Each structure stands twice: as C-alpha cells, then as structure tokens.
Amino acid sequence: MDVRAAVAFEAGKPLVIETVQLDGPRYGEVLVEIKATGLCHTDKYTLSGADPEGIFPAILGHEGAGIVVDVGPGVRHLKKGDHVIPLYTPECRECKSCTSHKTNLCTAIRATQGKGLMPDGTSRFSFQGKPVYHYMGCSTFANYTVMPEIALAKIRDDAPFDKVCYIGCGVTTGIGAVLFTAKVEAGANVVVFGLGGIGLNVIQGARMVGADKIIGVDINPEREAMARQFGMTHFVNPKEIEGDVVAHLIELTGGGADYSFECVGNTTLMRQALECCHRGWGVSTIIGVAAAGQEISTRPFQLVTGRRWQGTAFGGARGRSDVPKIVDWYMDGKISIDPLITHVMPLEQINHGFDLMARGESIRGVVVY
Numbered sequence: 020m021d022v023r024a025a026v027a028f029e030a031g032k033p034l035v036i037e038t039v040q041l042d043g044p045r046y047g048e049v050l051v052e053i054k055a056t057g058l059c060h061t062d063k064y065t066l067s068g069a070d071p072e073g074i075f076p077a078i079l080g081h082e083g084a085g086i087v088v089d090v091g092p093g094v095r096h097l098k099k100g101d102h103v104i105p106l107y108t109p110e111c112r113e114c115k116s117c118t119s120h121k122t123n124l125c126t127a128i129r130a131t132q133g134k135g136l137m138p139d140g141t142s143r144f145s146f147q148g149k150p151v152y153h154y155m156g157c158s159t160f161a162n163y164t165v166m167p168e169i170a171l172a173k174i175r176d177d178a179p180f181d182k183v184c185y186i187g188c189g190v191t192t193g194i195g196a197v198l199f200t201a202k203v204e205a206g207a208n209v210v211v212f213g214l215g216g217i218g219l220n221v222i223q224g225a226r227m228v229g230a231d232k233i234i235g236v237d238i239n240p241e242r243e244a245m246a247r248q249f250g251m252t253h254f255v256n257p258k259e260i261e262g263d264v265v266a267h268l269i270e271l272t273g274g275g276a277d278y279s280f281e282c283v284g285n286t287t288l289m290r291q292a293l294e295c296c297h298r299g300w301g302v303s304t305i306i307g308v309a310a311a312g313q314e315i316s317t318r319p320f321q322l323v324t325g326r327r328w329q330g331t332a333f334g335g336a337r338g339r340s341d342v343p344k345i346v347d348w349y350m351d352g353k354i355s356i357d358p359l360i361t362h363v364m365p366l367e368q369i370n371h372g373f374d375l376m377a378r379g380e381s382i383r384g385v386v387v388y
C-alpha cells in the first residue's frame with residue numbers, strides 16, 4: 020500500500036515528505052495505522068549522523084500510538100481495531116532477558132532492529148523499488164507501519180492518541196527511570212540534569228514517589244516554570260553558578276544527592292551527575308544518549324567511596340506489561356502529560372518541529388496524522 024512518510028534520505032539533511040510503499044504484515048507481524056507520534060531527541064540524534072546504528076534511507080520515529088488494521092499469520096495477542104503503542108524495547112516474554120526478570124532489554128529481535136530490518140531480515144518499506152529502512156523497530160514517522168506483535172503494547176480504547184503517544188518513549192523513560200531503575204524512595208533528595216521531554220518526566224516520577232528535594236539543572240531558564248509545575252523544588256542554572264556546580268549541588272542536598280539522573284546526553288554532565296551523589300550510597304542513572312566515540316570518566320575513588328553508576332533504557336519498563344498501566348495512570352489523573360506537549364503539527368511541519376526542539380522552544384512536539 021502507499022503510505023505517507025517523513026523519509027530520512029541522508030544524515031544531517033531535513034526529512035522529506037514522500038509517498039512510500041509498505042508491504043503487508045508477515046508471520047508474527049501487525050499492520051498499524053499510526054495516529055500520532057512524538058518527536059524525541061533521539062530521532063534528532065540519529066538524523067544527525069552521530070548514531071552508529073543510523074542507517075539511511077530510513078523512516079525514523081519511535082514514540083507513537085495507533086490502531087491495528089491487519090494482522091499477519093501467527094499473531095496471537097492482537098486483532099484488528101486494537102489500540103496500541105509501538106515498543107522500541109519489545110517484550111517477547113520468552114528470551115533469556117525477559118525470563119530473567121532482571122532487565123527489560125528483550126533480545127528477541129534486537130539484532131535485526133539495529134539493522135533497520137524486520138525479524139526476517141527484510142524491510143517492509145520501499146521507495147522507487149529500493150528498500151527504505153525501519154528505525155528502532157517502529158518507524159512512526161509514517162501513517163502506517165508494520166511491527167512485530169511482541170513490540171506492541173495493547174492499550175485501552177478511550178486514551179487519546181495525541182497524548183499517549185508520548186508514553187511510547189519520553190513519559191515511560193523518565194518516570195520508569197525513577198520507579199523501575201533507580202527505585203527512588205520517599206524522602207530522597209534527587210538531582211535531575213536536563214529538563215526537556217525526558218527530565219521533566221523524571222521530575223514528575225520523583226514527585227510521585229514522594230522525594231524530598233527535587234533539584235533541576237538546566238542552562239535554559241525557560242524550563243524552570245514547567246519543572247516547578249511538575250514538582251521541582253530547586254532550580255540550578257549552571258551559567259549562573261559561581262564556582263563548581265558539583266560543589267553547589269552537594270551543598271544544596273546537604274552532602275550529596277541520594278539519586279541523580281542525566282537526561283541530556285552530555286558526558287561532562289554524566290560525570291557531574293555521578294560526582295554530586297552522596298558518598299557511600301548515591302546512585303546516578305544515565306538516561307541521555309551520547310554520540311558514537313564519546314566516553315565517560317571519573318576518578319575510580321568516586322565509586323570506591325560508594326557512589327554507583329548505572330544506565331536505563333525505556334526507563335526499565337517491560338513494554339507490554341507496564342505501558343498499559345502507565346496509560347491508566349494518565350487516564351486516572353495520576354500523571355500529567357498535556358502541558359508537556361507544547362506543539363502539535365501535521366506531518367508536513369515535522370522539520371519545523373525539530374527546529375523548535377533544537378532551539379529549546381518546545382518540550383514535546385507531536386505530529387498528528
């Protein structure tokens with residue numbers, strides 16, 4: 020079938036709106052009509068060419084919501100008309116990782132996903148007879164996509180697509196990092212570096228669990244008001260701090276953060292996030308994605324003296340199990356999404372949406388088909 024897509028033909032170039040061809044679902048696959056998709060910083064990162072898994076031409080986008088319109092043979096858990104959220108971290112419930120219950124990093128289809136292909140090693144998308152690659156197994160910058168059944172979370176029918184698409188990445192990553200990965204407890208002091216689409220969800224996760232001080236760090240002063248609305252108690256703009264930001268944060272937290280989160284993708288900030296943690300027990304969680312070739316460093320003494328460094332993908336959430344619950348939290352008013360979606364646009368304006376992100380003028384831009 021013909022579908023409308025924003026195609027990334029080349030790294031570093033704007034997306035191009037084109038009609039591309041999409042083959043129907045094969046064994047274990049599902050055809051989904053994408054109703055809305057968020058623009059995440061990771062899409063921008065891959066488009067920039069800095070992602071070692073970036074492969075072109077491709078249809079980017081991984082933060083969507085839509086409706087099942089057809090199922091291939093062997094599909095057991097989904098049917099036409101089901102409302103779904105695509106999962107870049109699938110949940111097969113059978114692989115070593117899923118059955119370990121120690122991680123959400125399902126390995127069932129990771130190898131082909133990283134090559135822009137479906138699990139059988141082929142692409143469903145093509146343009147002028149040549150393959151166009153999938154992205155993170157999702158490709159939500161097309162109004163229809165094909166996905167493996169294990170990479171779709173079935174959600175309730177009354178959830179608005181233009182809001183819950185954000186649960187497909189940013190909301191779950193931020194809140195999940197607090198709840199599932201760091202397991203922050205009530206009364207803890209938390210420091211969050213980067214108050215964008217992810218960091219603001221870390222802030223609201225910290226408020227949900229009853230954290231005491233919730234300190235946000237960002238160089239964009241415009242982020243302060245929204246972060247306070249989501250639970251931030253103290254704002255630190257490194258550009259306005261005299262002296263060392265780490266020393267400032269240690270003082271503000273009365274000895275160091277119990278938990279810190281890096282939500283930018285900047286290795287200097289990753290180090291600061293670790294080093295502002297409390298001696299003996301502080302845990303720092305890396306969420307930000309840094310470009311190929313970048314490395315983190317610190318004095319090993321920081322770890323010897325009891326700080327711990329870890330990372331999280333998709334907030335540690337098991338997609339098919341946890342995403343429907345997070346949708347319920349939104350529908351029940353337990354979490355807030357609407358104020359974070361600052362811009363809604365048609366697919367034709369997607370490049371403008373990325374420009375807004377680059378200029379720090381949007382928090383989440385959402386394309387509605």
Ligand code: NAD
Pocket residue numbers: 059060061064188189192212213214215216217218236237238239242257282283284285288305306307308309331332333334376379382
């Ligand atoms: P974003 O662009 O919306 O937000 C980034 C924020 O960082 C902005 O508010 C910006 O002002 C701030 N910032 C930039 N430089 C800074 C500095 N030097 N000091 C302090 N603040 C600074 O991006 P996002 O969508 O929130 O994504 C954040 C990061 O998380 C990206 O690297 C993205 O790729 C990554 N990410 C990771 C996962 C995961 O599963 N691990 C999931 C989603 C996104």
Ligand code: AHE
Pocket residue numbers: 059061062070071072073108124129188308309310311332333
């Ligand atoms: N291909 C990238 C990997 C980037 C990355 O770390 N992705 C996160 C999700 S970011 C969503 O916005 C993730 O889930 N990682 C785990 C995985 O298996 O990819 C690179 O830099 O190599």
Ligand code: ZN
Pocket residue numbers: 059060061062081082188189
């Ligand atoms: Zn994302």
